[in-house]
Amino acid sequence: MKRRLVGLAVLLGLALAAEGQQLYSQNCAGCHGANAQGIPGAFPPLAGNPRMQDEAYVIKVIREGISGPLEVGGQTYNGVMPAMPQVSEADAKAIAGYLKGLGAAAAEPAPAPTASAPAAPTDPALADKGRALFLGQQPFKNGGAPCMACHTAGNFGPMGGGSLGKDLTDLHTRLGAAGIQGVLSNIAFPVMRESYKGKPLTPEEITALTAFFAQTAGKPGNTATMDAARMLFAGLLGLLVLFGVMYLYWNNRRLGLAERIRRRST
């Protein structure tokens, strides 16, 4: 009886750990990597991270998010992890258990993207496809909204891109290819998460967008002052033309009978 109970408990523990791993890959692996190795400079590693031993802390971070400077393994991270209230307390606990189990077995960190160097050369055709997807000229296969609805990246001409979300020009510099792919394959940011619920991006689309971001990263962003000046100039010109046309009509407008009589009588 006792052995049976112990066996059950062991099985339960294994089941929990397995569940924790599955939940991790669903909710966390996008940014922190399949093996919790993280992306240096963008997303801190979780394997071999001493903070993972504090289960309550991990649950809190998962459910409520975290932001601000953070030092892990001698490297400082300064990003934003969104709150994920959609992960239930129990699931968060399972994930925390899984992460605790990883212990100090640090995974091999992925090579850090060289922040200052220009992005690795990418296939221009792929980057063009990514740009088309970003602008919405080519729709996402699963019907997600084009990125430009909220974001801008690089130089899109006078009107620019969306200004609701973050300017993504230097996204590749900040996250690197692996980071972008992680973020896009498992979208965690609250607004984006709701927008793309049930409309995930396909791996090909993600690759194309990554290539596009790699292209924009090296180049200067939009030239806002120049664009504003151009708009102002065009607007003033249009205004002058409008006033000119109005003046022509105003002079030739038909007078009312009352006014005509008044003019005749004086």
Place this chain on the structure above:
Amino acid sequence: MNVRAHVSMTFHLDKCIGCHTCSVACKNLWTDRKGTEYMWWNNVETRPGTGYPTGWEDQERFKGGWEKKNGRLELKLHSRARGLANLFFNPALPEIDDYYEPFTFDYQHLFNAPESDDQPVARPISMITGEPMNIAAGPNWDDDLGGSNLYAQNDPNWAGVSPEIQAQMAEIERVAFNYLPRICNHCLNPACVAACPSGAIYKRAEDGVVLVNENKCKGWRMCVAACPYKKVYYNWATGKSEKCILCFPRLETGQAPACFHSCVGRIRYLGVILYDADQIATAAHADTKDLVQAQLNAILDPFDPTVIAAAKENGLGDDWIQAAQASPVYKFVKVWKLALPLHPEYRTMAMLFYIPPLSPIVSSIEEGLVRLELPPEKIDFELFNHLEKARLPLEYLANLFAAGNVEVVKPILRKLLAVRIYKRRQSVEGHMDEATLRLVEAAGTTPEEIEAIYQLTAKPTLAERFVVPPYHREMAVEVWNDPLAHKGETGVGFIELPVRGD
């Protein structure tokens, strides 16, 4: 048959002396508020003339009333799409200069002026800007200027009148004019109601008074443009439209409207008319020459038992049917067939009927003596057969009251002349002769009818002129107020209670 009641009106133009008492009574009662200075819910025009607002009958400019297009009635103002396009600027709207810039005088200056060599004067002040101004127009600016080459010449009702007669009318010896008092016609097919995008204008069910709901009005002003009589006005202070309310608070308390009550010439008659609502569509679609007759056909005989039964079925009480039977309007319009609606060609089916005026005989001055174009003996008899010799051309009157159909106006003028000739013979000469009786017969009337017309025209009592039906407000009031409390506050009670500190 769908019988409804309408509190309707008749103006006897032969009795109007152009004193503007009606206008002043109305102004003092309703439009002496800020934003309404330029409004004259009741105004009196000199005809021929341009009226108020200037040239309001020119529907190519003001786009009022209905138009028959492909057999269907449509607002002349605009289609729905065009209405949307013109939502924020409607070129058909009259401007303040089409009315006039309202003014007052700086009377205080007469008391406060510093001592000087000259007598102080009260300068005219604009009631819109508050600045001193030069008065250039008024609501009756062309008053009595019948032959004026500025105003009378621009009257749109000259259409179809030969240029020689028009030239004659401008000669000082031949000038003739009559007065045309105008209020809201409370039409059966009102264009203002149809044009309102907010649904703020409605025709009251019980008596047909057309009203603007000031709470629903959004100030689009389409009613102002769509009313062919230009009798809806925009209050620039409240941003809402306003119009003649036929003094309904007075009607509901058994009094005639203020302009009716104050009328010096006693030209105004008010009474209930029963009409068939099912016939409105047919009557409004009738051919132009049949418009008047079609409208008269929709007015029902209140003595007809089937009409009475149908009226009761529609919830009309005995007292309203009795009021309809005593109605002077019904007598003038339907029994004696003397009254016509103003501009029936607008197809709004105006419920204010005018008895057209008689006019003097064309004359000229030769060697300082007046020479009539008819033999001076038995002038009336001659005029009876030569209505074209009347100074106001028949075509002109027909353009005003019968959509240009002279045959509608002629029998009315002949009957009016018959009444005059018969009564003159009777009271001046004291005996009747064969010729007069033959003339009476030729006018399609009888001595009995003439006597009745004479009584209601010349010697009616107040109760005969205004047959105001009982509104039973004291019972209706019970719904929201203590009738005794309400009795003491008619017209001055609070509809919306004031908020303390507001």
